[in-house]
Amino acid sequence: MAKDMTLLWGSGSPPCWRVMIVLEEKNLQAYNSKLLSFEKGEHKSAEVMSMNPRGQLPSFKHGSKVLNESYAACMYLESQFKSQGNKLIPDCPAEQAMMYQRMFEGLTLAQKMADVIYYSWKVPEAERHDSAVKRNKENLSTELKLWEEYLQKTSGSFVAGKSFSLADVSVFPGVAYLFRFGLTEERYPQLTAYYNSLKERPSIKASWPPTWLESPQGQDMLKDV
Amino acid sequence: MAKDMTLLWGSGSPPCWRVMIVLEEKNLQAYNSKLLSFEKGEHKSAEVMSMNPRGQLPSFKHGSKVLNESYAACMYLESQFKSQGNKLIPDCPAEQAMMYQRMFEGLTLAQKMADVIYYSWKVPEAERHDSAVKRNKENLSTELKLWEEYLQKTSGSFVAGKSFSLADVSVFPGVAYLFRFGLTEERYPQLTAYYNSLKERPSIKASWPPTWLESPQGQDMLKDV
Structure with a gap:
């Protein structure tokens, strides 16, 4: 089955990591995996554009079925391989509701993270404002405090209850990205505990961004968030 | 069942409309429905904040299960009431893949729409730039042309294939919002045909924004997009 699958991905990208x-x-480890370089612009190559007119990674194919949106690929894979490997959507209605709620709140977390980390990359120099940078950091901090509360209530190991689920798949790569960009452990103890606990999970260890392994030192962009 | 459900919503809001x-x-029409006013700031009322710390609409509850993210509520309701009413996730793997892909691409469409329509509301006056307004409009136009192609391929009635699905639930309210804000029919014939066909669907007619019925005249903000 996995031999029919092809994933084009970039190292460190949270959406790529979710699918992995x-x-x-x-x-489904036997999929065809192809690591591309954002730095070299390979996400705009003809190979990617033919699968994904947005020129983005991940680009994912199962046979002739194309699923480039990371949430779409995750939902599809869980649905098609429900009884294979670990179950990623709980049956219990209360746990399932919490899982979907946190999974989709994860998009807001990702957005607020992107507003800070990609600011200089996304906003042309003539349109940049210190006031916007400050506000984006405050918004990210407010968002992160909400997740601190959520994790406190679930007592820490998983983001939506008692077991690993698509909510963790969606949220963990962003959390790891935040720490990679210098989030301080002292200010976010619940997120730190969550990060430290899940980074040892086999699926996460096996898919850890190779560029992070090569140069373990991250950045300090988020040290004052 | 529906009597256990409460939806707090605002008229015209695409996320609220999806859940409806x-x-x-x-x-599940027998749910408790409460229309709140964004203009009066009722989405920041104690009633909303107790269900939804983000102070946003929709705020949705099924018993004690809270699902405020519109995509989460839609996924949950389809999962819990799979065999009731219309099936909103196709069984066929190819159709299902397409459905998830379009459903989540719908978030990008919503984002690019918001970047244009909410610009003055979101960006403080001192940080506004004509160049950003122009770029946002171009990005929205590029995005809409992609959806024109998608609709051409599916031959128009539904956004992800032969039947109405969660992809339409996710995308249609945004499309209606675009036309409400002045998108021109001439430039987007496929989106226009899609809009005209789906606006007669009973579920959509029954949940049409009451403020739009009261004052049928929309705005012309998008006339040059």
Whole structure:
């Protein structure tokens, strides 16, 4: 089955990482994997554009079925391989509701993170304002405090209850990215505990960004968030 | 079942409308519905904040289960009431893949729409730039042309294939919002045909924004997009 699958991905990208974690969790490791370089602009190559007119990674294919949106690929894989590997959507209605709620709140977290980390990359120099940088950091901090509360209530190991789920698949890569960019452990103890606990999970370890392994030192952009 | 459900919503809001369409499609019309006013700031009321710390609409509850993210509520309702009303996730793997892909691409469409329509509301006056307004409009136009192509390929009635699905639930309210804000029919014939066809669907008619019925005249903000 996995031999029919092709994933084009970039190292460190949270959306790519989500798909890779699900492929690990569902025992679909035999997929065709191709690491591309954002720095070299390979996400705009003809190979990517033919699968993904947006020129983005991940670009994912199962046979002739194209699923480039990371949430779409994750939902599809869980649905098609429900009884293979680990179950990623809980049956219990209360746990399932919490899982969907946190999974989609994860998009807001990702957005507020991107507003800070990609600011200089996304906003042309003539349109940049210190006031916007400050506000984006405050918004990210407010968002992160909400997740601190959520994790306190679930007592820490998983983001939506008692078991690893698509909510963790969606949220963990962003959390790791935040720490990679200098989030301070002292200010976010629950997120730190969550990060430290999940980074040892086999599916996550196996898909850890190779560029992070090569140069373990991250950046300090978020040290004052 | 639906009597255990409460939806706090605002008229015209695409995320609120998504949940209302699913409730109609799944024959759950007996839910407790409370229309709140964004203009009066009722989305920041104590009632909303107690269900939704983000102070946003929709705020949705099924018993004690809270699902405020519209995509989360839609996924949950389809999962819990699979065999009730209309099936909103196709079984066929190819159709399902397309459905998830379009559903999540819908978030990008919503984002690019928001970047244009909410610009003055979101960006403080001292940080506004004509160049950003122009770029946002161009990005929205590029995005809409992609959807024109998608609709051409599916031959128009539904956004992800042969039947109405969660992809339409996710995308249609945004399309209606675009036309409400002045998108021109001449430039987007496929989106226009899609809009005209789906606006007659019973679930959509029954949940049409009451403020739009009261004052049918929209705005012309998008006339040059």
